[in-house]
Amino acid sequence: MESASIPAQNGPAVSRAAVADVIAALRTSAPLVHCLTNVVASQFTANVLLAAGAAPAMVHSAEEAGALARVAGGVLVNLGTVTSVTAEAMRVAVKEAAGAGRPWVLDPVAVGPLPWRTELARELLESATPAVVRGNPSEILALDGGGTGGRGVDSTDTPEAALAAATALSRRYGCAVAVSGPEDVLTDGTRVVRVSNGHPLLPLVTGTGCSLGALVAACTAVTGDALLAATAATALLTVAAESAATRSTGPGTFAVALIDALYELSPDRLAGALNLR
Amino acid sequence: MESASIPAQNGPAVSRAAVADVIAALRTSAPLVHCLTNVVASQFTANVLLAAGAAPAMVHSAEEAGALARVAGGVLVNLGTVTSVTAEAMRVAVKEAAGAGRPWVLDPVAVGPLPWRTELARELLESATPAVVRGNPSEILALDGGGTGGRGVDSTDTPEAALAAATALSRRYGCAVAVSGPEDVLTDGTRVVRVSNGHPLLPLVTGTGCSLGALVAACTAVTGDALLAATAATALLTVAAESAATRSTGPGTFAVALIDALYELSPDRLAGALNLR
């Protein structure tokens, strides 16, 4: 009764029900997610994808990355430990994914203080339209800094402080942008979604942010709405984190419990626990 | 009394007692296992080997892979994240292992859909006789497909459906072939062994198949019977998985419990729990 009086336009830009549907579709279709990711997060990322119901594949040679990208449901490009060798594989994968109409996701790890990868990130974004860019506030601010030298990038930036940069990037590259933090802020340049789930132990486990990028790529395989895909992935990881925290005594047990929680979490329970606005 | 009436030729091609002896020898001799494996499975593989009693070493530069292969008890070549750089190290390691009489094991990850590594797998197999090839049904079918274009490879293939291909590969390359699945099927071209242990959570943990390849390499260090080595490794991992599953609430806790179970499992208890035919 009460809720009926709230006008629809005041609700979140994507609905809990739509998020639940994406997660249900992910579990049903088990999309192949091709990850060109860093060596630190590879194992955890693969286990996160498996627990969520997706099928990870990790191939990062220029000889093969294109062939896999053409048949993947979604492609993740994560710059964490990129070298000149894997950069070439990323170029090929992005080109072939785009040519085959496969969505790809950029995780611009540490873009900003490291000029070489900052240039690579921009080159990839210019070469083919991504579905989603996912990063922390500093990375999103840096990526938007452009050739002008950019604004100061500070690790204490909040997602909210990066919203203008995220919106600018969304419009420039025609993609959704997901900014991670205590409250995640996501936009496609028009709509804005905020997710207030998660737990302080999440950033104390290496690879959780990188795994979120992989989950976003998985979700882009089951919905053409990139903002919805990014929101669903964020919802899945952060609600699972809350469940995992109740069974943890520190970051070691939390990382293990997070995999179990991702595996157990039903779309309905996810929707019920989701703090979305 | 009852068992005495079963003719010997109707029993499994390798005995439970022989399997137990291999695992006991593995624990006693702690062989050095040189793994040229993928970056996703490296950590888990090393922990599996340590828990099983072996000594893992992971060196994948062409400058050094040969020196280590010459002194290793067994060598694993896993194509998961192979690049042109690590491919060269694999060529050197296989050549040097063969020259020094060291057994080597091929895990042809994702052979089939990816032509570059399919060619590499065949090149390595032609260059030196492996002790064992271990793969999933699709990989074994693809590897046997040869230059003729091969049969359709489908992820729903069962190990039993790949038995003819496994037998053909065994005879062509003079090695044992282990096909993993809900029931593992192993052959050396003459004898066939089937192992019906394991748990549905095993494929939900990344690197369990790759770790099985490493355990096979470890067991080839302690027995010259390649089929027995592959059977013992399969038995160890799958029986440990059953034990781990009783202490797990999902794939996260299962992966942790699997390491503990490998560490605890005595040869006798392994033999007692083994479903071998």
Place this chain on the structure above:
Amino acid sequence: MESASIPAQNGPAVSRAAVADVIAALRTSAPLVHCLTNVVASQFTANVLLAAGAAPAMVHSAEEAGALARVAGGVLVNLGTVTSVTAEAMRVAVKEAAGAGRPWVLDPVAVGPLPWRTELARELLESATPAVVRGNPSEILALDGGGTGGRGVDSTDTPEAALAAATALSRRYGCAVAVSGPEDVLTDGTRVVRVSNGHPLLPLVTGTGCSLGALVAACTAVTGDALLAATAATALLTVAAESAATRSTGPGTFAVALIDALYELSPDRLAGALNLR
């Protein structure tokens, strides 16, 4: 009363209180630790650093390793899976770290039997003074073996047997040397410290030695006394291991509990449990 009768010079070369202060400073300042480390230990190392309060960064391209080394609190160079590509990044990182006055730590994994990396280790040590070299007894003995062909290196060497080699290396390169084992022996060429904490499960988890190297690098960021930094790192890992062992049933659960223990361990409790002489 009794303890007051022990002359000060008979106490350990670094005090428990100084160790506790280093760990407290580590937690407060959260130094950026740039790890050029191996692919097997990367994830575990990052999680160990995060649990200890440091901020890991892992970049191993020659294009970027220098930029990160210049701003890091400490730099780790671990030779575990070094290739010609990452060796170049290590050369750059060491040079830039030294130029910017940043401490760097060498973990000479498998130096001795593998000539290529043995040469690289010596080249790096000659190129810039490290803060600390951390290795097992065989590695320290091999590193001291020099161009003379060296002594026999045996994995059964004890840290005590490597003390003369450690002292020689300390004086030659102007650094502290930490030799790991059941009892850790550390020296800066003048003072000698022995730490008798730890647990037999530690060497059964891959990456624990490598993680110790990373913790040493983290501690060099908060104290200019390299021997104290290496002692504090050793104390933290080995006392945490004792705590973890009480909550473990094997190496799988132990590895998880170790991360929790590192996260929970207060400087005061660390000092109280430390067996230092």
